[in-house]
Amino acid sequence: MSIRDTLRDIVGNVEGALAAVIMAYDGISIDEIMVPQSEFDLQSLAVEYATVLKEIKRAAELVKAGAMEEVAITTNQTRVAFRVLNEDLFAVLIMAKDGNFGKGRYLLRLKAYDLARELA
Amino acid sequence: MSIRDTLRDIVGNVEGALAAVIMAYDGISIDEIMVPQSEFDLQSLAVEYATVLKEIKRAAELVKAGAMEEVAITTNQTRVAFRVLNEDLFAVLIMAKDGNFGKGRYLLRLKAYDLARELA
Numbered sequence: 001m002s003i004r005d006t007l008r009d010i011v012g013n014v015e016g017a018l019a020a021v022i023m024a025y026d027g028i029s030i031d032e033i034m035v036p037q038s039e040f041d042l043q044s045l046a047v048e049y050a051t052v053l054k055e056i057k058r059a060a061e062l063v064k065a066g067a068m069e070e071v072a073i074t075t076n077q078t079r080v081a082f083r084v085l086n087e088d089l090f091a092v093l094i095m096a097k098d099g100n101f102g103k104g105r106y107l108l109r110l111k112a113y114d115l116a117r118e119l120a
Numbered sequence: 121m122s123i124r125d126t127l128r129d130i131v132g133n134v135e136g137a138l139a140a141v142i143m144a145y146d147g148i149s150i151d152e153i154m155v156p157q158s159e160f161d162l163q164s165l166a167v168e169y170a171t172v173l174k175e176i177k178r179a180a181e182l183v184k185a186g187a188m189e190e191v192a193i194t195t196n197q198t199r200v201a202f203r204v205l206n207e208d209l210f211a212v213l214i215m216a217k218d219g220n221f222g223k224g225r226y227l228l229r230l231k232a233y234d235l236a237r238e239l240a
Contacts (some may be wrong), residue, residue, distance in 0.1 A: 041183065048179040055175050056193060061169040063161065066197035073176060077186035 003118050006090075007033040011108045016099015018078075020108075021046055021092045022085070022115065025054045030089065032118070037064040038094075040078075046092065049073075053082055053090060072105065083108045123238050127153040127211075130227045136219015138198075140228075141166055141212045142205070142235065145174050150209065150239070158214075159196075166212065169193075173202055173210060192225065203228045207234040 001009070007020040008100050011033050019034040019042055027047035034042055057068045071082040079095045081104055091112060121129070127140040131153050139154040139162055147167035150208045154162055177188045191202040201224055211232060213224050 040185070045183040045185065048183050052172070052175050055172050059172050060193065060195045063165040063168050065160070065165065065200070066195035067191075068193065068195050070192075070194040072190075072192040073180065073185075073188065074190040075180045075186035075188050080185070117213050 001115065001118075003017065003031045003115060005035060006111050006115055006118070007031060010093060010104075010111060011035060014093070014095065014100055014104040014107060016096040016101075017091075017093060017104060018096060018099075019094045021094075022119065023050055023090055023092055024088055025057075025090070034053055040094070042094075045080075045094070047117045049080065049082070049092065057084075070102075070105070070109070075099075079104075081105045081108055085112055085119060089116075089119055091115055121234065121238075123151045124153060126231050126235055126238070127151060130213060130224075130231060131155060134213070134215065134220055134224040134227060135155060135214060136216040136221075137149075137224060138216060138219075139212075139214045142239065143170055143210055143212055144208055145170055145177075145210070147171065162212070162214075165200075165214070166191075169200065169202070174214065180193070190225070192221075199224075201225045201228055203232045205232055205239060207240055209236075211235055 011017040018038040021032040022030040027050040081093045083091045131137040138158040141152040142150040201213045203211045217230040
């Protein structure tokens with residue numbers, strides 16, 4: 001399955017999923033899928049959160065908490081899950097607040113290996 | 121119930137919980153409970169993650185994702201859940217990787233209102 005198909009598969013199978021993106025830590029989007037009616041600025045969100053994720057990675061290593069694997073951020077409007085794929089890339093799933101976040105995180109974890117292999 | 125009792129209650133009722141802390145965004149710990157056999161440096165962890173949390177808060181507001189409510193960070197050794205209490209403070213629950221993270225996040229959310237009220 002291609003990267004885009006895998007992203008489409010995740011977004012299509014999770015209630016409330018708005019977008020899925022493969023990103024580099026410098027904020028560049030490698031590939032993305034977005035449901036048509038979403039109205040957020042995916043690009044800004046990606047760039048801002050990439051910076052934050054780099055900070056978390058650094059902090060976790062600094063406090064010897066080990067290598068970052070997953071980060072989940074809930075605001076009063078959205079839920080976003082990040083899954084590390086390799087040294088350079090991570091997958092992001094953006095969901096509506098009332099979406100099925102558990103399933104979203106599960107699918108992201110399940111597909112991370114496939115995505116990492118496709119991207120190697 | 122006092123703040124410390126609430127923290128003790130959370131740590132005591134979640135399998136794999138190592139510590140619970142009430143923190144300010146400047147990295148100062150207001151109160152904390154730690155299980156005796158834990159070996160991590162709670163202070164460094166708190167300070168580093170407080171900085172990160174401030175970044176996430178800023179990023180979420182910048183991309184109009186709304187106000188930050190909860191952040192969860194999983195590394196290959198630990199799971200850490202952060203719950204915003206008010207403008208200045210947040211609660212942190214640090215767990216072993218194989219702990220009951222769902223229950224931990226649930227209790228943290230459930231007790232957030234009590235904690236915020238105690239701290240007001």
